[in-house]
Amino acid sequence: MSDNEWKRRCQNEWNITGISMPDSVDWKFVYEAKPLGRNLLKNPAPHGVTHDSPPPEPELTGVPRDEPPRSEPEGDYTGWTTSVEDLPYDTSGIPPGVVVCYMPQFSWFxxxxxxxxxxxxxxxxxxxxxxxxxxxxxxxxxxxxESIYQLHVKLLGGDGQTVISEHTVSPTEDLSTYSHTWKEVSHVFSGYGKGVRFVHFLHRLKNKYMVEFFPTLVTGSSVIVKPT
Incomplete structure (x- = not known):
């Protein structure tokens, strides 16, 4: 099949009008990649759970384990770059002289x-x-x-560094009721200017270790491009 035929396939399948489609583009590659309308993130559910079902309840034993405190939930992080930031203990509410056996150790993943x-x-x-x-x-x-999730998405220029547009989310949780559901976060970038060639997607999850490990899970992450 000629490149012009691949280009016509792309044009017809995605109903592309009013946008230049130069012959210098490898249209066979574009057609097979199918970049429009699909999730461009790799491994969008690294914890192996789906938002179609409620988050799993932790299976706790209440027995201290003879091992260093964990700071990373179990999962398959293929496609992701991960890091851990251990947060200092909060001792502000402990009176002088009081002996504390266990304190929560929080970390950002x-x-x-x-x-x-x-x-x-x-x-x-x-x-x-x-x-x-x-x-x-x-x-x-x-x-x-009260703060368990952060999202920071940046649209970057051709050098992979210059920020053209960005969006940040850092919600505060209501701790007065326990619903234990999935919370959805979404945003649409539009009219952001020319030159975007990369998207940097970053989210942070807060975990707690006290006798046992208590994670915050994430699923259904997506980045989708749709022509207007």
């Missing part, structure tokens, strides 16, 4: 990905037409703390 939009099959002219970029995420309402 960060997962991030940088998406190369051209490597995923998008081309310069389409990206400079500023298609909508849809962001979606779901985190577990673990209620371990």
């Amino acid at each position: 960060t997962l991030e990905q940088k998406i190369d939009l051209k490597a995923e099959g998008l081309w310069d002219e389409l990206l400079d037409d500023q298609p909508d970029i849809l962001i979606q995420d779901r985190y577990e309402e673990s209620q371990l703390h």
